[in-house]
Amino acid sequence: MEGLPAVSDADYGYISGLLYDRFGIQFGDKKKVLVAGRLAKRLRELGLSSFSEYVRFLQGDTTGKELVELVNRLTTNHSYLYREREHFDFLTTEILPSFVAREKHGAMAPLRIWSAGCAAGEEAHTIAIIMREVLGSEFKRLDPSILATDISVDALKEGQIGRYPEARFRELPKQWLTKYFQKVDGEMWEALPPIHGMILFKRLNLMNMPYPFKGSFEVVFCRNVMIYFDGAARQKLVNALYEVINPGGYLFIGHSETLQRGESLFRYIKPAIYRKEV
Numbered sequence: 001m002e003g004l005p006a007v008s009d010a011d012y013g014y015i016s017g018l019l020y021d022r023f024g025i026q027f028g029d030k031k032k033v034l035v036a037g038r039l040a041k042r043l044r045e046l047g048l049s050s051f052s053e054y055v056r057f058l059q060g061d062t063t064g065k066e067l068v069e070l071v072n073r074l075t076t077n078h079s080y081l082y083r084e085r086e087h088f089d090f091l092t093t094e095i096l097p098s099f100v101a102r103e104k105h106g107a108m109a110p111l112r113i114w115s116a117g118c119a120a121g122e123e124a125h126t127i128a129i130i131m132r133e134v135l136g137s138e139f140k141r142l143d144p145s146i147l148a149t150d151i152s153v154d155a156l157k158e159g160q161i162g163r164y165p166e167a168r169f170r171e172l173p174k175q176w177l178t179k180y181f182q183k184v185d186g187e188m189w190e191a192l193p194p195i196h197g198m199i200l201f202k203r204l205n206l207m208n209m210p211y212p213f214k215g216s217f218e219v220v221f222c223r224n225v226m227i228y229f230d231g232a233a234r235q236k237l238v239n240a241l242y243e244v245i246n247p248g249g250y251l252f253i254g255h256s257e258t259l260q261r262g263e264s265l266f267r268y269i270k271p272a273i274y275r276k277e278v
């Protein structure tokens, strides 16, 4: 591409190898131009004129900060509220009512949901809205919470603020937009405390197992994250998620993703919905 410093196979191999080893993210040989394009600005910011210099800079960085910067530049944090609404319908009609009914007949683990690979928190805010809407008078007593994690520091910062441009609400019913968000300057809407206060944002690399959590989750949303991973990394991830889901709890993956038969202990329920047996 004109104007971009060329990337040698060796330098590209180093960068893509690092992304795979540390994050499970697979770029493969075909993404060389894309990687070069996305990193060109970073090279300029650092005053470097070649990818070889950048690779040396990465190798010499003992703080790990450049690795974070690298992954921020290369991952796609695209998301929007109420994405793949079938999952929110299933949460509304099956999971939450069943949890409330079972909870009345005996002690249940706390109602916790994990948005794993949360981007800027669009998914987590949608889950919060659904919990508020469905749990109604049971909400206070059940005191549900949401953990939202990602590797991208920039995306997490945006989630912590909870302010999004109007375009990201295009799928969300209008009455929920005005009930749970307030319009701030221009085209931006900011999440109000009743939903924003339910979410804890944390940085977490999904490839760093075991996860540092106490307790488990009733539902894990890990949607449109595995698209970056190859079979081995995906299997490792799905096994680790299985460990943190309550018996009888659910895993949601993106509708363009699949778990191969035999790849995990989960039971297939319907497209992109899996359950851990009781």
Ligand SMILES: C[S@@+](CC[C@H](N)C(=O)[O-])C[C@H]1O[C@@H](n2cnc3c(N)ncnc32)[C@H](O)[C@@H]1O
Binding pocket: 023, 024, 025, 075, 076, 077, 078, 079, 080, 083, 116, 117, 118, 119, 120, 123, 149, 150, 151, 152, 155, 204, 205, 206, 207, 222, 223, 224, 225, 228, 254
């Ligand atoms: C396309 S977004 C998906 C957002 C949301 N789950 C959805 O379905 O709309 C994928 C997210 O996965 C994150 N991601 C990729 N690899 C990761 C890893 N190893 N650990 C944690 N997050 C990762 C990216 O930073 C990005 O924010």
